[in-house]
């Protein structure tokens with residue numbers, strides 16, 4: 096199979112980030128690489144220095160040591176190399192969505208600030224990629240938080256850079272919008288070949304969408320890897336000090352307070368949710384060798400159903416509520 100080396104969008108060498116007055120080293124000696132077409136999530140506990148690293152990579156803040164190299168080389172203006180979506184509120188909420196997206200083209204305009212055909216084409220593409228056509232005429236103050244975030248991403252796309260950095264783009268959004276934004280970023284990385292780096296606290300979403308995680312937290316270092324490798328190696332548990340949640344199984348730990356064991360038979364997502372209902376309600380799920388006189392079998396014909404066998408008694412139920420009620424009798 097031919098092996099092509101992915102294009103490098105950003106590279107750091109011995110990078111140390113922080114502040115110099117008073118001296119505050121946040122993350123030290125980082126050698127990082129961001130490739131074209133990759134969605135990378137930057138994670139870590141509060142205050143570890145994620146935003147500071149993002150600003151340093153974007154050239155908005157000087158490194159304390161080391162260097163940041165962007166695709167395009169030192170001769171190219173930063174605004175042509177990297178687009179940034181930060182958490183700060185926008186000042187001009189009275190402008191329209193279309194006007195805000197055109198801001199992405201400003202670094203390319205000449206003294207008369209007039210949009211050329213090529214600029215309009217790129218703006219159109221950004222609007223189409225983020226699927227915001229239906230409200231480009233609206234004022235920013237008329238938008239929901241989710242819509243506003245899409246518009247900010249459209250502006251970044253209009254800037255036509257190899258890399259986009261976003262700081263907490265899903266903060267304050269509901270689950271649907273959070274998923275929509277992360278899936279959009281995943282799609283954009285794949286379809287446009289941009290390198291996209293997102294600082295986020297959304298561990299579950301990052302695990303399901305990111306190609307690579309950058310996890311900051313231990314002794315001013317930053318660990319990088321495939322999300323699944325970091326889960327299986329226990330790196331994330333160590334850094335986030337997760338309490339009552341097992342990242343490897345994706346489950347909250349439950350106390351088996353009923354002292355009753357159920358042999359559960361079935362598979363797929365119904366098995367998963369049945370197990371969830373039982374464990375959340377204090378039952379233990381039997382392993383092959385555990386003796387128990389309670390057996391619950393999942394039957395799927397048209398609708399899910401559960402056959403509960405206790406001793407010599409057997410009955411079929413159509414909801415888990417009924418199963419749980421019967422088990423407490």
Ligand SMILES: Nc1ncnc2c1ncn2[C@@H]1O[C@H](COP(=O)(O)OP(=O)(O)OP(=O)(O)O)[C@@H](O)[C@H]1O
Pocket residue numbers: 114119121139140141142143144145146147148
């Ligand atoms: N302009 C500044 N001058 C000095 N120290 C700062 C400055 N901005 C942030 N800090 C400090 O740097 C540390 C890291 O801040 P930063 O915002 O980068 O962390 P973060 O990981 O993004 O946090 P959060 O997850 O809470 O957003 C904090 O202790 C903060 O107080």
